[in-house]
Amino acid sequence: MAQHYFDSDPGAPSRPATVALVLPDLHLRLGTDRGMFSPDRVDLGTRVLLESVPAPPRTGRLLDVGCGYGPIALALARRAPGASVTGVDVNARAVRLARANAEANGVSNAEFRLIAADGAPAEPGPGLDGPFDAIWSNPPIRVGKPVLHGLLRTWLGRLSDEGAAHLVVQRNLGADSLQRWLAAEGFPAERAASRAGFRILRVTRGING
Structure with missing residues (x-):
């Protein structure tokens, strides 16, 4: 199973490219590279998420887990300019690109942090313990x-x-079974949207989360 996009230092030779994220409320040009998730285009699942979720909180701390080169975190930051947005990823090449993409698109309220697989920070900087809104x-x-x-569980x-x-x-990669697992772990989950073979799961901490 290919897992190079989840490696801290992907071995794929660099081949920089640029993709566009065009939504009704924003337009971003994003640098990408090999060795990370969906380098040739903003993948359909990400687009479904960004086109289906309700507006984020206007203020507070917002988080993108597995940020890659930054499309979700940067959309969050554009939609909530009064909030502080953090994107985290284990892939150092992706984190570097996400930082460059924030600068190139004039997004000043987003930061990107390199983490280990267990969620611990992998470079100096403030903690990532939350809480996140x-x-x-x-x-x-x-x-x-x-x-x-x-x-x-961590995030x-x-x-x-x-x-x-x-x-x-x-859906065919286990969305419904993941929803059941989340509930069993004390994270109530409901299907907020369903489109193009994808589920959007809305998850809260619950009493045991």
């Missing part, structure tokens, strides 16, 4: 359940009491 994520489903479940547990996460998951 919203999480938007296209999580790395293909890395396998143990890694995915650990990732979700969903950092939601604020009133916060909510919106996750996009392909």
Whole structure:
């Protein structure tokens, strides 16, 4: 199973490219490269998420888990200019590009942090313990359940009491079983939208999260 986009230092030779993210309310030009998730285009799941979620909180701390080169985090930042947005990823090449994309698109309220697979910061900087008022994520489903479940436990547990996460998951890659697992882990999850073979799951901490 190809997992290079979840590696801290992907071995794929560099081949820079540029993609466009065009939505009714924003237009971003994003630099990409090999060795990260969906380098040739903004993937359909990300587009479904960005076209389906409600508006983010206007202020507070917002998070993109598995930010890649930054489309979700930068959209969050554009839609909530009064908020502080953080994107996290294990892929150092992706994090560098996300930072460059923020600068190139004039987005000043987004930062990007390199993390280890367990969620610990992998470089100096302030902590990432939260709480976060919203999480938007296209999580790395293909890395396998143990890694995915650990990732979700870590970050969903950092939601604020009133916060909510919106996750996009392909239906045929286990969206419905993931929804059941989240509920069993104490993170109430409901299907907020369904389109083009993807589910948008709205997740809260619940009483045990």
